[in-house]
Amino acid sequence: MKDPVKVAVLGCGTVGTQVVRLLTEQADDLAWRVGAPVTLAGVYVRDTSVPRDAVVPVDALTSDADALIASADVVVEVMGGLEPARTMILKAIEAGAGVVTANKALLAAHGPELYEAADAAGVDMYYEAAVAGAIPIVRPVRESLAGDHITRILGIVNGTTNYVLDEMTTKGLAYGDVVAEAQRLGYAEADPTADVEGFDAAAKAAILASLAFHQRVSLDDVFREGISQVTKDDVAAAAESGHVIKLLAIAERAADGVAVRVHPALVPLAHPLAGVHGAFNAVFIEAEAAGELMFYGQGAGGAPTASAVLGDIVSVARHRAQGGRGPLESHYADHPVLSIDAVSSRFQLRMHVVDRPGMLASIASTLGNRGVSIETVRQKPAQHETHAELVIATHRAPESDMARVLEDLRALDAVLDISSVLRIEGE
Incomplete structure (x- = not known):
């Protein structure tokens, strides 16, 4: 076989530890798949005195990132965060090493800089693990579908929020109770903001949109709403209308541009994502x-x-041993990135109203005046005998029109409150 391909791992948390374990346990298989031995050059950690999992050799630990990077053929960044990850990756590229990263936040914020540096240096940069964990999605979008035109992506790309919404749906639990349980089980961080407010999903949406539409889409281009306002009543109303609520990352291409957004949405039970x-x-x-x-x-x-x-490591190591390059960044397109106001959706509105003659006609007229057409209406008794709950599903309408509808509805004497507004996707 050829000379060994030396792999440096930056970070020794949950993922880094498992990368080291797989590199060690599967060394023989990896050598055959790559065509050369794949060896661990070392593992960068800030403090080498902190106890580590037994699968990580103590003599492999180092706090000298520069020396480790200089000794490696492939640098694997699994630290997370923007810095020092960005600086270390740029140093690895400058040193001629191929790069593998799982850092979606870094790619969403600094992807173009890193891609350009890798392309200029003639080295690989792979990031399959940055979106949806073990699911192979970056490679299919970047390579397998390179000859096709992707028109739309709907993704459940954050496990924490899907767990929370699923528990609320299947067990009827309140949002706060499920988040607390998710934290206890390790699904949610002590501060769950990045997950429940959609920041994590938005970073992944930006990466997927950039790949799918062959243009650079930044985190700032992604409209974002989280799930913290979803209630038990929203979940129950979704079930009554034949839907479940999911936090979706959506990237879609239209005639006038591309739109990328993350928000909770009603997904019909017949859709695979449900x-x-x-x-x-x-x-x-x-x-x-x-x-x-x-x-x-x-x-x-x-x-x-x-x-x-590991899949990315095999690809990069194979190129180092046998020759070749991975795919370069594809960003030839320059479609306008649309604001949320330009996006059209179907909506479900839940509101409490005064139950009196002419109330429904007044509400229907309010929507019609803004060009928003009603598809279905369900009226249910409320606790107060003179009040009712209305659940209205609309036909597709621009977000800007719906924003005006909501302003008009709140000004009506008959409307006591608007409990929720959820978009309907997947139909």
């Missing part, structure tokens, strides 16, 4: 030639994410 339970992830792709495709699996966790990292 059956994604627990902390699992799934990505549903619509393409002109391929049609509808769905990718489903573990979206997080040490071993699943490490599986995706």
Whole structure:
């Protein structure tokens, strides 16, 4: 066989530990797949005195990142965060090493800088684990569908929020109670903001949109709403209308541009995404030639994410040993990135109203005056005998028109409150 391919791992948390374990346990298989031995050059940690899992050799630990990077053929970044990850990756590229990263936040914020540096240096940069954990989605979008036109991506790409919403749906629990349980089980961080407010999903949406539409889409281009305002009543109303609530990352291409957004949405029970339970992830792709495709699996966790990292390591190491390059960044397109106001959706509105003659006609007229057409209306008695709850589903309408409708409805004497407004996707 050829000379060994030396792999440096930056970070020794849950994922980094599992990467080291797989590199060690599967050394023989990896050598045959790559065509050369794949060896661990070392593991960078800030403090080498902190006890580590037994699968990590003590003599492999180092706090000298520069020396480790200089000794490696492949540098694997699994630290997370923006710095020092960005600086270390740039140093690895400058040193001529191929790079593998699982850092979605870094790619969403600094992806173009890193891609350009890798392209200029003639080295590989792979990041399968940055989106949806173990699910192979970056490679299919970047390579397998490179000859097709992707029109839309709907993704459940955050396991924490899917777990929370699934528990609320299947057990009737309140949002706060489920988040607390998710924290106890390790699905949610002590500060769950990045997950429940959609920041994590938005970073992944930016990456997927950039790949799918062959243009640079930044985190700032992604409209974002989280799930913290979703209530038990919202979940119950969704079930009554034949839907479940999911936090979706949506990237879609229209005649006038591309739109990328993350928000809770009503998904019909017949749609494949409705059956994604627990902390699992799934990505549903619509393409002109391929049609509808769905990718489903573990979206997080040490071993699943490490599986995706190892796949990238094999690709980069094979190129080092046998020659060749991975795909370059494709960003030739320059479609306008649309604001949320330009996006059209179907909506479900829940509101409490005064139950009196002419009330429904007044509300229907308010929507009609803004060009928003009603598809269905359900009226249910409220606790107060003179009040009622209305659940209205609309036909597709621009977000800007719906924003004006909500202002007009809140000004009506008959409308006591608007409990929720949820978009309907997947129909």
